[in-house]
Amino acid sequence: xxxxxxxxxxxxxxxxxxxxxxxxxxxxxxxxxxxxxxxxxxxxxxxxxxxxxxxxxxxxxxxxxxxxxxxxxxxxxxxxxxxxxxxxxxxxxxxxxxxxxxxxxxxxxxxxxxxxxxxxxxxxxxxxxxxxxxxxxxxxxxxxxxxxxxxxxxxxxxxxxxxxxxxxxxxxxxxxxxxxxxxxxxxxxxxxxxxxxxxxxxxxxxxxxxxxxxxxxxxxxxxxxxxxxxxxxxxxxxxxxxxxxxxxxxxxxxxxxxxxxxxxxxxxxxxxxxxxxxxxxxxxxxxxxxxxxxxxxxxxxxxxxxxxxxxxxxxxxxxxxxxxxxxxxxxxxxxxxxxxxxxxxxxxxxxxxxxxxxxxxxxxxxxxxxxxxxxxxxxxxxxxxxxxxxxxxxxxxxxxxxxxxxxxxxxxxxxxxxxxxxxxxxxxxxxxxxxxxxxxxxxxxxxxxxxxxxxxxxxxxxxxxxxxxxxxxxxxxxxxx
Amino acid sequence: xxxxxxxxxxxxxxxxxxxxxxxxxxxxxxxxxxxxxxxxxxxxxxxxxxxxxxxxxxxxxxxxxxxxxxxxxxxxxxxxxxxxxxxxxxxxxxxxxxxxxxxxxxxxxxxxxxxxxxxxxxxxxxxxxxxxxxxxxxxxxxxxxxxxxxxxxxxxxxxxxxxxxxxxxxxxxxxxxxxxxxxxxxxxxxxxxxxxxxxxxxxxxxxxxxxxxxxxxxxxxxxxxxxxxxxxxxxxxxxxxxxxxxxxxxxxxxxxxxxxxxxxxxxxxxxxxxxxxxxxxxxxxxxxxxxxxxxxxxxxxxxxxxxxxxxxxxxxxxxxxxxxxxxxxxxxxxxxxxxxxxxxxxxxxxxxxxxxxxxxxxxxxxxxxxxxxxxxxxxxxxxxxxxxxxxxxxxxxxxxxxxxxxxxxxxxxxxxxxxxxxxxxxxxxxxxxxxxxxxxxxxxxxxxxxxxxxxxxxxxxxxxxxxxxxxxxxxxxxxxx
Numbered sequence: 001x002x003x004x005x006x007x008x009x010x011x012x013x014x015x016x017x018x019x020x021x022x023x024x025x026x027x028x029x030x031x032x033x034x035x036x037x038x039x040x041x042x043x044x045x046x047x048x049x050x051x052x053x054x055x056x057x058x059x060x061x062x063x064x065x066x067x068x069x070x071x072x073x074x075x076x077x078x079x080x081x082x083x084x085x086x087x088x089x090x091x092x093x094x095x096x097x098x099x100x101x102x103x104x105x106x107x108x109x110x111x112x113x114x115x116x117x118x119x120x121x122x123x124x125x126x127x128x129x130x131x132x133x134x135x136x137x138x139x140x141x142x143x144x145x146x147x148x149x150x151x152x153x154x155x156x157x158x159x160x161x162x163x164x165x166x167x168x169x170x171x172x173x174x175x176x177x178x179x180x181x182x183x184x185x186x187x188x189x190x191x192x193x194x195x196x197x198x199x200x201x202x203x204x205x206x207x208x209x210x211x212x213x214x215x216x217x218x219x220x221x222x223x224x225x226x227x228x229x230x231x232x233x234x235x236x237x238x239x240x241x242x243x244x245x246x247x248x249x250x251x252x253x254x255x256x257x258x259x260x261x262x263x264x265x266x267x268x269x270x271x272x273x274x275x276x277x278x279x280x281x282x283x284x285x286x287x288x289x290x291x292x293x294x295x296x297x298x299x300x301x302x303x304x305x306x307x308x309x310x311x312x313x314x315x316x317x318x319x320x321x322x323x324x325x326x327x328x329x330x331x332x333x334x335x336x337x338x339x340x341x342x343x344x345x346x347x348x349x350x351x352x353x354x355x356x357x358x359x360x361x362x363x364x365x366x367x368x369x370x371x372x373x374x375x376x377x378x379x380x381x382x383x384x385x386x387x388x389x390x391x392x393x394x395x396x397x398x399x400x401x402x403x404x405x406x407x408x409x410x411x412x413x414x415x416x417x418x419x420x421x422x423x424x425x426x427x428x429x430x431x432x433x434x435x436x437x438x439x440x441x442x443x444x445x446x447x448x449x450x451x452x453x454x455x456x457x458x459x460x461x462x463x464x465x466x467x468x469x470x471x472x473x474x475x476x477x478x479x480x481x
Numbered sequence: 482x483x484x485x486x487x488x489x490x491x492x493x494x495x496x497x498x499x500x501x502x503x504x505x506x507x508x509x510x511x512x513x514x515x516x517x518x519x520x521x522x523x524x525x526x527x528x529x530x531x532x533x534x535x536x537x538x539x540x541x542x543x544x545x546x547x548x549x550x551x552x553x554x555x556x557x558x559x560x561x562x563x564x565x566x567x568x569x570x571x572x573x574x575x576x577x578x579x580x581x582x583x584x585x586x587x588x589x590x591x592x593x594x595x596x597x598x599x600x601x602x603x604x605x606x607x608x609x610x611x612x613x614x615x616x617x618x619x620x621x622x623x624x625x626x627x628x629x630x631x632x633x634x635x636x637x638x639x640x641x642x643x644x645x646x647x648x649x650x651x652x653x654x655x656x657x658x659x660x661x662x663x664x665x666x667x668x669x670x671x672x673x674x675x676x677x678x679x680x681x682x683x684x685x686x687x688x689x690x691x692x693x694x695x696x697x698x699x700x701x702x703x704x705x706x707x708x709x710x711x712x713x714x715x716x717x718x719x720x721x722x723x724x725x726x727x728x729x730x731x732x733x734x735x736x737x738x739x740x741x742x743x744x745x746x747x748x749x750x751x752x753x754x755x756x757x758x759x760x761x762x763x764x765x766x767x768x769x770x771x772x773x774x775x776x777x778x779x780x781x782x783x784x785x786x787x788x789x790x791x792x793x794x795x796x797x798x799x800x801x802x803x804x805x806x807x808x809x810x811x812x813x814x815x816x817x818x819x820x821x822x823x824x825x826x827x828x829x830x831x832x833x834x835x836x837x838x839x840x841x842x843x844x845x846x847x848x849x850x851x852x853x854x855x856x857x858x859x860x861x862x863x864x865x866x867x868x869x870x871x872x873x874x875x876x877x878x879x880x881x882x883x884x885x886x887x888x889x890x891x892x893x894x895x896x897x898x899x900x901x902x903x904x905x906x907x908x909x910x911x912x913x914x915x916x917x918x919x920x921x922x923x924x925x926x927x928x929x930x931x932x933x934x935x936x937x938x939x940x941x942x943x944x945x946x947x948x949x950x951x952x953x954x955x956x957x958x959x960x961x962x
Contacts, residue, residue, distance in 0.1 A: 067851050327902060328893040335886055358879045365876030368869075369953045370548050388849075394875040395846030398839045401882070405816055412809040418917070419899055421808060436899070472850045 007057040014050030028125035038090035107133025109464035112220030112316035112433030138217025138346040220316030229319035248313035248341030316433025348431025414452035492534030499528030509606035519571035588614025590945035593701030593797035593914030619698025619827040701797030710800035729794035729822030795829040797914025829912025895933035
């Protein structure tokens with residue numbers, strides 16, 4: 001492991017981060033909200049640190065080793081969490097550094113869990129920065145999951161290797177850049193379209209931009225205390241539901257669709273299972289809410305569809321307090337939090353492809369009980385799934401449950417109640433945001449003890465980086481030269 | 482599938498069941514509790530049905546096919562649940578047939594979940610029958626898990642194939658009978674020893690016998706409303722803790738130890754991990770309870786050790802209301818409910834061996850991330866684990882979680898609260914008995930809606946028969962001739 005080189009790359013990325021801090025400065029001048037100084041100071045510290053790392057650690061190295069790849073990804077997200085938190089602290093919006101780091105990690109990992117009890121008193125430019133962390137995090141994650149993680153052998157996207165750069169070193173550099181550019185294009189285009197539609201629905205440009213940033217990234221930060229529910233508009237609910245749905249789909253497929261091959265969606269088994277789960281959840285929820293919570297069928301459908309889509313895509317906006325709904329719906333929502341969106345989307349969770357393959361693996365094992373000599377491979381679409389990929393997915397599942405169990409123990413020890421201890425872990429590990437119990441639809445994470453906040457920060461990071469990326473850094477052999 | 486043959490075997494076993502109903506009749510005469518008639522009637526109906534099946538379906542067939550094996554096991558447990566419930570109904574102890582079936586399934590599967598709100602008003606012979614169902618179920622399960630399931634390719638015991646009859650048909654019959662006899666001998670011997678020790682601790686013969694029956698089977702039915710806590714004796718707590726611990730160990734190892742090879746325990750990785758988990762849980766619980774719940778260290782140790790052992794071995798006795806303990810302890814206990822005891826013991830849950838191998842599989846997958854070309858096999862002890870067995874264990878894990886999720890949905894739909902819906906499933910699927918929430922340490926299952934009771938009856942059955950055995954019967958191809 002070449003630590004110098006790690007710091008060098010981190011330096012480059014910190015300088016870029018300092019650059020993005022100029023955007024809220026412009027907004028601050030426009031809104032005259034007095035936070036421009038805080039952003040300028042943050043940009044200087046971030047850019048300065050980046051520059052120092054850049055010059056002191058400069059090394060010439062053409063490519064990363066696999067182990068360095070893991071370290072770079074984890075380091076970058078951690079550094080960004082720390083330096084991205086500075087504007088919150090300097091502007092006085094979030095005086096505690098731990099709380100600010102929680103909010104920033106929640107941003108860059110597109111989780112959407114907040115420690116802000118009153119969002120509406122926060123300066124506009126700070127709110128924009130908060131939304132921007134999610135948008136940048138979402139963009140970073142698409143590139144990560146479609147272009148970088150597959151090279152490292154992590155993530156559901158190993159399944160779609162054909163569509164992304166292969167692991168051969170000579171083809172890597174140009175292909176990553178190409179792929180990244182295309183996907184960023186799709187991401188920016190969809191964000192732009194949503195902004196226009198939200199403005200058509202009555203939002204001003206600032207609100208529309210913030211919400212587009214946090215919809216397309218499956219983030220879920222809002223500018224209102226009541227989240228999207230504060231707009232109380234069926235049109236806005238509909239637009240956001242639709243774009244949340246898009247954000248939960250593999251972005252490579254959106255790219256194919258934009259190139260004129262929209263049929264691709266319906267030939268993709270993961271997409272179909274995603275659709276199936278979502279329609280199933282919406283149907284159950286609409287049926288249970290109709291009559292008991294909402295008098296009209298359409299109202300029941302509107303709120304059920306919004307909440308189901310928001311949770312499955314791990315966005316985390318709310319338009320209704322789902323905790324007042326039936327217990328069955330709560331169970332369905334917690335289940336969806338575990339599942340998450342499609343691989344290659346901005347959504348978190350275990351990912352649809354993995355859950356689908358787990359189900360198929362279990363089915364094959366059952367089949368083998370009665371037909372011990374039959375050879376039956378697990379397939380995704382028409383292609384048999386590589387044995388090593390299947391092993392990795394099964395390992396991921398065991399690790400996901402294992403991390404959930406251990407983190408829940410820690411949250412319980414931090415003083416949370418039975419429901420909230422586990423729910424806070426599910427909601428952060430899955431990068432959802434709101435959970436149930438004391439971190440429910442209408443609650444925040446501000447009341448959690450500092451130790452608990454630290455645990456959840458780590459959960460957000462591990463969830464976003466698909467566990468393996470973070471956990472391998474605990475192996476001593478990763479660090480050997 | 483030869484259905485006639487299935488009924489024939491069920492007939493034989495029902496006649497045997499009718500025979501065991503004579504035992505409570507003797508007790509009824511001794512205690513003059515007036516339930517002898519109910520048992521006699523039950524014996525006649527059970528024996529009569531058995532005899533009819535035996536004579537009408539008589540077929541000559543030397544051995545079972547694998548598919549028939551699955552069906553026989555599931556049918557037997559289901560028939561026993563139905564006919565074993567008759568004495569409860571006829572004696573008036575449990576007037577509702579559904580409730581009586583719940584109690585009987587809880588008995589034969591050694592779960593220990595009860596719908597009786599006042600145990601102490603029940604006739605002695607009925608209580609003995611209740612305990613006896615657990616003892617017979619425990620005995621049946623040892624034979625099942627050590628001698629029959631491995632032949633069918635199910636269960637953690639595939640790992641120890643060397644110690645049990647292999648899958649070749651010609652060696653089967655004599656070996657099964659030999660193995661079964663030896664294991665029954667160990668089981669009877671340990672039950673006898675515990676009875677003597679409990680009598681030495683001040684129980685009368687009836688109490689001692691009942692509690693030995695339900696300790697060695699990891700069942701947990703007690704004759705007192707306050708469970709073992711009702712005796713309030715440190716000696717009795719100690720004896721029962723020790724025998725619960727033994728009941729959670731692979732009985733083949735007890736047999737080896739009795740033959741003069743006690744070192745075997747400490748050469749067995751599953752046993753060591755079982756010990757490690759138990760000592761870990763007891764330490765955490767003792768530390769958290771000392772000072773906050775109990776003033777003295779020894780008291781804290783006594784109650785923590787009892788509860789931890791009772792839950793990990795899925796026995797389900799209680800001597801303290803653990804729900805008043807810290808939330809961390811509740812999480813540890815729920816985790817232990819999932820884990821369960823060693824393969825080849827009378828305990829339920831996922832089994833220590835499986836959890837250990839899941840952990841190792843995840844570790845190997847992590848290692849492979851940084852050393853993609855390294856070949857590292859999962860080992861248990863010194864022997865590498867067969868790939869097919871590993872696949873089956875991973876499939877089992879996915880199924881276990883899947884059944885837990887679906888059953889929890891159903892329990893939530895039946896009207897239970899957030900905590901109890903999931904907890905009732907964990908506690909029955911793991912054959913534990915008490916859970917948390919409204920089915921906690923000091924509660925019963927009587928308040929659950931009929932639909933919910935039906936779901937939990939199925940959970941107990943699936944948990945006891947290691948999922949696969951029951952689930953394969955839902956494959957249409959199992960039933961094809």
